[in-house]
Amino acid sequence: MDLKEIIKPENLVYKRTECLTDKTLSYCPGCGHGTVHRLVMETVDELGIQSDVIGVASVGCSVLAYDFMDIDMTQSPHGRATAVATGIKRCWPDKFVFTYQGDGDLAAIGTGETIHACNRGENITIIFINNGIYGMTGGQMAPTTLLGMKSSTTPYGREVELMGNPIKITELVAQLAGTYFVSRQSVHTPGNVRKAKKAIKTAFENQKLKKGLSLVEIVSNCNSGWKMTPVESNKWMEENMFPFYPLGDIKVEGQLVQK
């Protein structure tokens, strides 16, 4: 059968959402940031909230997220995205406000802002990309770097005696009264992408309820920082990251999920 007969508008089953701009993403080949950008914009598209959403880009590889998302956005100082989002949301309580942050941004320099925004129960959505490393600055140790994991500042692997432990900030904020929905997902297989999408959609829809903060962590690859091919990095992520950062919902409708 000729492909031309299939490629017709009425047979379309998947296309890139128009809430993304035409710009080519600045990310490395295979980087999960791109997939998560798309899921967030698909969510905005499907909920029909493009005119009511304001995004906050943070400092990290995704600093230029505002170039790729076709929505009103601002760009926050390193670590301060949830404070910036708080300012926006308090002024526009009926708009959908989200932050898009890496693990260095959210769980190191921005820990204070993260915890307090979560604890106050700001009605915002946090999209948190955990790739276990500082991607943008060249692969240094992040607070989330696994024990034994190599980075440019832990060239012999992270040692607990010298560099302390990796932090599970997502479990931590799930304990706080102000969080309403907390989930950890990944985007490395079609099934995981679909689950992540569902979680992100829930996290945005929750803003209408005004019951607190929703956070979705995406355990993601940084193949440049990890010095692997994209395919290898996804495999490494499954074998090494998921045992320490297990996937699934952690808090739903304000209740911790019993495991």
Add this chain to the structure above:
Amino acid sequence: MAKLKGAVVVDVERCKGCELCIVTCPQKVLANKAAKVNSKGYHYVYMENPDDCTGCTNCAVVCPDGVLTVYRIKI
């Protein structure tokens, strides 16, 4: 039984040749082994075995760069 037939359109200039779609495709439809590269120098993806595509969208769903558009019909 109705059979699904799919087709994938590649936005060649967007493709970064990361191969995530290739390993994801259950039908082994996609490849990027040709010598051709796009203007950025990436070996872009193409349908090597178009007849096997079922239009399941898995490739497009994992593609970080929004390169792939998928069409499907029932025959």
Add this chain to the structure above:
Amino acid sequence: MGELKLMKGNEAIAEAAIRAGADAYFGYPITPQSEVMEYLAAQQPHKRTGMVLLQAESEIAAINMVYGAASTGKKTMTSSSSPGISLKMEGISYLAGAELPALIVNVVRGGPGLGTIQPSQSDYFQATKGGGHGDYRLLVLAPASVQEMSDFVKLGFELAFKYRNPVMILSDGIIGQMMEKVELFDPIPRKTEINEPWALTGKSSDRKKRVVTSLDLDPYGNEKHNHELQRKYKEMEENEVRFEEIDCSDAEYLMVAYGSSARICQKAIKLARLKGIKVGLLRPITLFPFPTKQLYSYTNRIKGILSVELNTGQMIEDIRLAVNGKLPVEHFGRCGGVVHSPEEVLAAFEKIIMK
């Protein structure tokens, strides 16, 4: 005539914020300015005008909340004192870089470090030379009375929006804590519509998306942006210089002082006149832009200038730049907390300038 009240300077700031139609205040407690947020909390501004009031977890969080709120085109402010302002400097630099209007009040206390909780003017450099990283300026207003604490909140918001630039009210513990009669301006309703073409209101289908950022990875783009900022600062220098001259018309000498120190000097020049010394007082009201031209105009009229500051000599550098070597300019001041008396100022003046 507006409503008359006896108020503390800090309370006047807070009352003026509500009356100026401010949309949001974000703060963190620190002496000697905690009354600003306390007064606001007691007033329940969300009930009076719908104004947002939030005590943040730190000055860093507070200034970034200001950044977020300001990016929506709303009238936003914060207040703090010296150590807290240091923490806010990163955010202030981002506000300047992203060209966002906001009002920042610094009720200065003595430093460096934790320093003292007593009043001081030791943050002059920080306020007028940018303070954070990058080539930027704040428009700096220096109130010398409780009345001006109130008036400058309204003026500060106007200037912040006129220039899309953060404005700082540089006060100190004396003006913040003292009680004076103040005539309050009539309340201005909060804005109901946001018409700023840069404000984040949500991308409606009839317009392009808006981005508030200070980032430009292209060095040429960043240079262009910097030149644009400098053009704006030049415009402020052309249009916004404010100062007050007291007994200057026949003066043979000048004292230059701002804020609380200017009040002390006002008495000092009176004492001088009683002794037959013709000295006037020039009080800069805007510290950036600085009354450079006005000071230069004195160069062929007077014999010398004493810069009187509650610090070890900061504004003196701007005065020296202004008179460009044509006049002797010296400094006198105590370090804050320890405040110079008018007699002390006069004695120093006679010793240093008239010697």
